[in-house]
Amino acid sequence: MVKKICCIGAGYVGGPTMAVIALKCPSIEVVVADISVDRITAWNSDLLPIYEPGLEDVVKKCRGVNLFFSTDTEKHISEADIIFVSVNTPTKTCGIGAGKAADLTYWESAARMIADVAKSDKIVVEKSTVPVKTAEAIEKILTHNSKGINFQVLSNPEFLAEGTAIQDLFYPDRVLIGGRETPGGQKAIETLKEVYSNWVPEDRIITANLWSAELSKLAANAFLAQRISSVNAISALCEATGADITVVADAVGKNTSIGPEFLSASVGFGGSCFQKDILNLVYLCECHGLSEVALYWKHVVQMNDYQKDEVCRAWVVASMFNAVSDKKIAILGFAFKKDTGDTRETAAIDVCKGLLREKAEISIYDPHVTEDQIQRDLTMNKFDWDHPIHLQQMSPSPVKQVTVTWDAYEATKGAHGICILTEWDEFKQLDYKKIYDNMKKPAFLFDGRNVVDPEKLREIGFIVYSIGRPLDAWLKHIPLTEDDKRKRVKHF
Numbered sequence: 255m256v257k258k259i260c261c262i263g264a265g266y267v268g269g270p271t272m273a274v275i276a277l278k279c280p281s282i283e284v285v286v287a288d289i290s291v292d293r294i295t296a297w298n299s300d301l302l303p304i305y306e307p308g309l310e311d312v313v314k315k316c317r318g319v320n321l322f323f324s325t326d327t328e329k330h331i332s333e334a335d336i337i338f339v340s341v342n343t344p345t346k347t348c349g350i351g352a353g354k355a356a357d358l359t360y361w362e363s364a365a366r367m368i369a370d371v372a373k374s375d376k377i378v379v380e381k382s383t384v385p386v387k388t389a390e391a392i393e394k395i396l397t398h399n400s401k402g403i404n405f406q407v408l409s410n411p412e413f414l415a416e417g418t419a420i421q422d423l424f425y426p427d428r429v430l431i432g433g434r435e436t437p438g439g440q441k442a443i444e445t446l447k448e449v450y451s452n453w454v455p456e457d458r459i460i461t462a463n464l465w466s467a468e469l470s471k472l473a474a475n476a477f478l479a480q481r482i483s484s485v486n487a488i489s490a491l492c493e494a495t496g497a498d499i500t501v502v503a504d505a506v507g508k509n510t511s512i513g514p515e516f517l518s519a520s521v522g523f524g525g526s527c528f529q530k531d532i533l534n535l536v537y538l539c540e541c542h543g544l545s546e547v548a549l550y551w552k553h554v555v556q557m558n559d560y561q562k563d564e565v566c567r568a569w570v571v572a573s574m575f576n577a578v579s580d581k582k583i584a585i586l587g588f589a590f591k592k593d594t595g596d597t598r599e600t601a602a603i604d605v606c607k608g609l610l611r612e613k614a615e616i617s618i619y620d621p622h623v624t625e626d627q628i629q630r631d632l633t634m635n636k637f638d639w640d641h642p643i644h645l646q647q648m649s650p651s652p653v654k655q656v657t658v659t660w661d662a663y664e665a666t667k668g669a670h671g672i673c674i675l676t677e678w679d680e681f682k683q684l685d686y687k688k689i690y691d692n693m694k695k696p697a698f699l700f701d702g703r704n705v706v707d708p709e710k711l712r713e714i715g716f717i718v719y720s721i722g723r724p725l726d727a728w729l730k731h732i733p734l735t736e737d738d739k740r741k742r743v744k745h746f
């Protein structure tokens with residue numbers, strides 16, 4: 255009988271996942287522990303550290319009853335029967351595998367702490383996304399320090415998506431549990447299965463060996479990201495030919511073997527997972543001598559870089575006479591997708607950095623992202639965002655050309671152009687006539703998410719670029735600069 259669960263890592267996964275386990279398993283005490291004092295203080299306050307629809311309700315129901323947030327990781331590890339590890343697994347920034355391999359520093363330190371403080375048998379669950387065979391390394395750390403304690407390592411990757419995390423956790427497509435094919439491993443699988451059985455139908459709980467479970471997570475993300483790069487690749491061809499990506503994607507997705515999900519062309523996928531996990535997969539393939547396979551997956555990321563860096567910036571800059579220096583460009587949406595305040599690896603960072611290189615003045619509005627976060631994102635080095643917050647640079651000197659407002663009308667006032675970079679529902683409802691009247695002319699609108707009706711905006715007077723849709727007459731004849739041509743070639 256599981257009495258107590260401890261989760262190391264109170265982030266986007268650890269927090270919501272444990273809150274839902276606490277809600278669905280009232281007889282289990284659930285403690286989420288973290289090294290970041292600020293994060294734990296926020297989890298214990300009225301202003302939770304992450305914005306996620308439905309999360310506050312769940313936390314309020316359980317917090318202080320059977321759900322607790324604590325910085326005393328050691329105490330709760332020693333008392334728990336099951337320990338989930340949901341810490342950062344960023345892309346390495348230096349040394350062997352830099353820019354591709356997963357940095358397992360935080361995972362290893364969590365495993366060492368478990369080995370140090372455990373006084374009874376434990377089930378240790380990989381919740382973080384990790385390279386295949388990580389469980390073997392973790393087992394070695396645990397058993398070499400174990401003092402005769404029996405540790406069982408399970409892989410239980412998380413498939414939730416931000417913005418829909420609570421629904422995804424309530425009604426998962428599947429729960430995957432991998433373990434050793436030994437009596438001890440199978441018993442551990444059964445124990446964790448019992449926890450999920452409190453609310454997940456039996457046929458949705460899949461059991462596997464450790465390596466299949468670890469690889470399934472990387473593979474699932476690679477497949478999802480590949481669909482987005484595929485639809486974005488087709489969107490470029492739509493623009494070149496006069497086809498409409500929304501019609502093409504709808505027609506393609508009607509094939510039941512393909513399905514309609516993940517076929518929205520965009521300014522590029524962002525988020526903390528896709529790029530990191532594909533690079534991780536690429537590195538694994540390279541380590542196993544599978545260079546063609548590595549190259550195949552690498553192109554998914556390259557296509558995404560092309561979409562972020564080239565399409566939007568090339569369209570924005572080129573259509574505005576190739577000169578945006580000192581022009582005000584309004585950015586609507588900075589989060590990597592709607593219904594989250596998360597900006598990790600958001601396409602908006604690349605687009606803004608591209609515009610800043612061109613010396614544009616940028617005015618940003620996002621309903622859930624703070625000025626401090628935006629300023630840090632625009633000054634951070636690649637991959638630094640994925641380390642625990644207390645290890646990140648806290649007060650960089652702000653980028654002077656950037657202003658952040660809490661109002662879309664303020665952000666767009668006096669602007670030459672607008673870029674919609676996140677598909678927030680409220681952007682569909684804005685009074686675009688009022689916005690147009692307050693902008694410099696000609697007024698440009700670049701819709702990187704296909705959220706507005708281009709024809710209605712053209713009637714108002716905007717010059718509109720919508721990803722993958724028939725081009726505005728203004729945009730049809732923009733010649734590519736030699737520099738842009740070279741950059742396009744560089745990508746492929």
Ligand SMILES: NC(=O)c1ccc[n+]([C@@H]2O[C@H](COP(=O)([O-])OP(=O)(O)OC[C@H]3O[C@@H](n4cnc5c(N)ncnc54)[C@H](O)[C@@H]3O)[C@@H](O)[C@H]2O)c1
Pocket residue numbers: 262263264265266267268287288289290293327340341342343360361363364381382383384412413414415416526527640641642643
């Ligand atoms: N964000 C998602 O949607 C998502 C979904 C599925 C899987 N994942 C994976 O889950 C893992 C965690 O992702 P996240 O988005 O929750 O990250 P996160 O940065 O939001 O949270 C990780 C937390 O771990 C804490 N931490 C790091 N080392 C620690 C230690 N030694 N002891 C205690 N706390 C420690 C950090 O302070 C941080 O609060 C990653 O491997 C990620 O790839 C993320």
Ligand SMILES: O=c1ccn([C@@H]2O[C@H](COP(=O)(O)OP(=O)(O)O[C@H]3O[C@H](CO)[C@@H](O)[C@H](O)[C@H]3O)[C@@H](O)[C@H]2O)c(=O)[nH]1
Pocket residue numbers: 383412413414415416417475478482515516517518519520521522523524525526527528590591592
């Ligand atoms: O058709 C689409 C769908 C998504 N996106 C973009 O792709 C990114 C990722 O979106 P999404 O997958 O919805 O959010 P994540 O929270 O990153 O979730 C992904 O990454 C998680 C972390 O591993 C996995 O658990 C989830 O299953 C997987 O969907 C975002 O920038 C989206 O805007 C598109 O551009 N077009």
